[in-house]
Amino acid sequence: MKPIKLGIVGLGLAWERLHAPALAQLRDKFEIVAVCDKDLEKARNVVQFMGHSPENAFDNLQEMLERDDIEAVLSLVPISANFETAATIMRYRKHLLAEKPFASSPQAARRLIKMRDLSGTTVMVAENVRYEEQNILIKEAITNGEIGEPAFFIDTHIVDYMQDSERGGFGQTNWRQHPLYEGGVLLDSGVHHMARLRYFFGDITDISAHGRPPTHDFAPYSCMNALLRFENIAGHYSFYTESSESQAPFVGLRIFGTQGEIFLENSNCGFVNISYKDGREAVAMPYTPGVGYRREIENFYAAIREGAPIKSTPEKAVGDIEAVFALLESAKKGRTVDSSALESDAPEQVVQAYMFPKVSMYPGARV
Numbered sequence: 427m428k429p430i431k432l433g434i435v436g437l438g439l440a441w442e443r444l445h446a447p448a449l450a451q452l453r454d455k456f457e458i459v460a461v462c463d464k465d466l467e468k469a470r471n472v473v474q475f476m477g478h479s480p481e482n483a484f485d486n487l488q489e490m491l492e493r494d495d496i497e498a499v500l501s502l503v504p505i506s507a508n509f510e511t512a513a514t515i516m517r518y519r520k521h522l523l524a525e526k527p528f529a530s531s532p533q534a535a536r537r538l539i540k541m542r543d544l545s546g547t548t549v550m551v552a553e554n555v556r557y558e559e560q561n562i563l564i565k566e567a568i569t570n571g572e573i574g575e576p577a578f579f580i581d582t583h584i585v586d587y588m589q590d591s592e593r594g595g596f597g598q599t600n601w602r603q604h605p606l607y608e609g610g611v612l613l614d615s616g617v618h619h620m621a622r623l624r625y626f627f628g629d630i631t632d633i634s635a636h637g638r639p640p641t642h643d644f645a646p647y648s649c650m651n652a653l654l655r656f657e658n659i660a661g662h663y664s665f666y667t668e669s670s671e672s673q674a675p676f677v678g679l680r681i682f683g684t685q686g687e688i689f690l691e692n693s694n695c696g697f698v699n700i701s702y703k704d705g706r707e708a709v710a711m712p713y714t715p716g717v718g719y720r721r722e723i724e725n726f727y728a729a730i731r732e733g734a735p736i737k738s739t740p741e742k743a744v745g746d747i748e749a750v751f752a753l754l755e756s757a758k759k760g761r762t763v764d765s766s767a768l769e770s771d772a773p774e775q776v777v778q779a780y781m782f783p784k785v786s787m788y789p790g791a792r793v
Contacts, residue, residue, distance in 0.1 A: 427731045429457040431495050433520070435487055435511060436502035437463040437472055439596050440525060445500060445552075448719040455727040462490045487511065491518040498548075498730065501525060504601040505614060509534045516545040523726045526553045527617045528743040530607035532751055535744045542740060550726050550736045551743035554718030555622040557725065561718075563698045563711050564681070564688055565626055572700060574685030576627070579661030582677040583619060587611060587644060587667045603644055610645040613750050616665055620749035623663070624742070626681075627656040630749050630765040637757035641668065652753055 432449075434441065449456055458476060462484040463469040469483035484490040491499070491514065498521035503511045509529040515522045516538070528551045529535040542549040555561055568576055591597035597611070607613060624630065632655050637647030649666040661681075671677070674691075681688040686702040694715045701708040728734035749765050756763040 429455055430727060430730060431459045431497045432456045433460045433490055433496040433499045434458060435462040435499060437461060437468050440502045444719050448723050451720055452723055459495055460490050460493060462487050487514055491520060496520060505530050506606040512538050513541055516541045516547055519545055519547060521548040521730055523550050523552055526551055527613055527747050528740055532744055532748045535747055539740045548730050549740055551738050551740055552722050553621045553738040554722055555618050556625050556738045557721035558718035559713040560690060560698050561622055561625060563713055567688055567700060568626060573683030573688055576659045576681055576683045578682045580680045581623060581663045584666045584669055584671050586670045609750055609754055611667055612645050612650060616750050617746050621746040624745060627659055629745060631655050631657060632762050632764050633752045633756050634762040635753045635756035647757060650753060
């Protein structure tokens, strides 16, 4: 099958470190024909590196989308621009692979789903945790009853966000240091955590959370601790953004079942460990870290060219965002919150007005 002609919008760290290397392995499936960034010089440097002429570089998204040869767009813009960018791409009837979170609120994400239905395009959210090899191994172990019936989990994430930023981490960008969207790093990174737990256990029924006051702008809470209840399991989730683990093994992810335990120390450790209650020898299942970005893009290709099912749908992405907002709401109000309690669909006429006519409601807007 012929490659998909792809446009890229947003040439920041997610492009440089995650998606560009993955697309480089998939040249038989995707041909990058144009790129867009608010920094036109950066866009020109990227197309020059790819061997394209300067006219394939843009600093205005709508101008790039006017090109008839673009079939699909990979959107990698800051979170505060996710909604407007996705809506504009769908308005031009281009297929969309959108970085997570799909939008900066559950309501906005649900509005995008209605726009997708009106546009008739293929839309997928780039939530790599649903494609990572270690998570697939854990999901299969749970499904196959490897540890009996899951009874309890501990999911702990500890990172010194400022130190990581100073060392060149993703948090170095100004829009992450001083976010213009609710939740800050709890939405940016926490949405990954919620997506993984929902991938393992299904929908969250309710959340009871407590947050520690912040000392930086990048998050509304420096530490989030919560009890998450699913239909058949409950467990503890914690995310501490101002420290690092100094003792090994790290707490990581531990899933306790009636017949054993699954342990993943961190996403890059290379092994999923399973131990058994009956004394059987523990096993360490090897995996290759970081393959999720390539696999999610392969799924996008298969969905467009072959009609394959999408593993990371916008509907699943809405559930991930709802879970983060339920965490924030529970910590703020000091009470248990239903994970879908924030549901409030946009009126249909609002969606219709945004989709039609084709011309943007924000002429000349740049991302």
